Amino acid sequence: MPRSIVTKVARATLRSLQISRNTRISYTPFAAVSVLPRATVPRFYSTAGPGGNIITPDKQPAQPKEDAAPSVVGAATELTDDQYHKLADQYMDRLVTHLEELQDERDDIDVEYSAGVLTVSFDDGIGTYVINKQPPNKQIWLSSPKSGPKRYDYVALGDGQNEKEGTAKGEWVYLRDKSTINQLFRDELQIDLSMPVGNYGEEEA
Template sequence: MARLGLNKLNRLAHLGLRVPRGASIRAFGLSRPNIGIKPTTATTIKPPSIVPTPRFVSTSSSHRKHITPDGETPEPQAAPEVVRTPAVITDAEYHAAADEYMDRLLTHLEELEEQNADMEVEYSAGVMKISFGPDSGTYVINKQPPNKQIWLSSPKSGPKRYDYVILGDGQHEKQDTACGEWLYLRDNTTMAELLREEIGIDLRMPVGDYGE
């Protein structure tokens, strides 16, 4: 096979083509091209385009942190309900508090009884009965030492059991130094409130004011 010229051999070597057998390239100081590599078409590789990351711009004000997603202002939360518990008192302290309350109540009832001819009050052995006529029913109020309670049965609102509870800032103080009250724990109402609403007895009033 005829030997190839120098220019042609250089061209073949540059393109990476197979040199025909018999062609001499060493004579011209050329390196043998890679064998088995097919020519490829030169392409221009473009650098990847840089897409800017979109930035989120908030239009909401920092003063709207408490606004719900639907645009409505949430309702204010109610204050947590205070859980009352009976005061830890001895039997002697219970009897002292219960007797003082019953005696004070009896004093108010007897004064109101003088103003109401249909009213009748009885108190014996720790049991108090209050009636306003034969058709009005009878209130029964009595001590319950085993439970350290005072029980009240009303013809209007039914039976209730009252515990001695320390109210106000002195909840952890003893009963003789803090504000104690007989409380119905199911609805946190006091016995004084029931007596004031159903009978008209206000234990906060001084004795002698019912006749005015």
């Protein structure tokens, strides 16, 4: 708007208000007034959903990652040579004792243990099982006429100091399928090595 028009409008306004000419009034021409932009108020957006879950760019709550299910059987227990021989000999002795007692009860089983090698033969066409220690690998090896060869490592089941010393309770485990020697005899031959031989008839009855 031209300055002259602004001046006329201002004077007319003064006269209408009957303001004295001696009153000093300062005014700012419209052209000198700058329009300031509207103040911008920062807005904060929560990235949390109703349940406190993190919101992803597609506005869907991010699901927490599920922890992997723990393994049923852990890794092989580290053993010294002395610990290995002690544990392996104890197991082999129990195995031989059990099978020899079973041999006395049944006519179809032939058990032989010589030079650290145990052979268990069955006359009804099942075949021969061979079990022996394998010191270089700290394992017990077993050859089955049904399922083939397997290598068993000692896995401690306890915890604390006994486990560190390799003397905790444990099992000889085939780590590929987590099975034990006892399970193999039970599944393939229906022989429960944890049960006294005299109890087989009672269990069947």
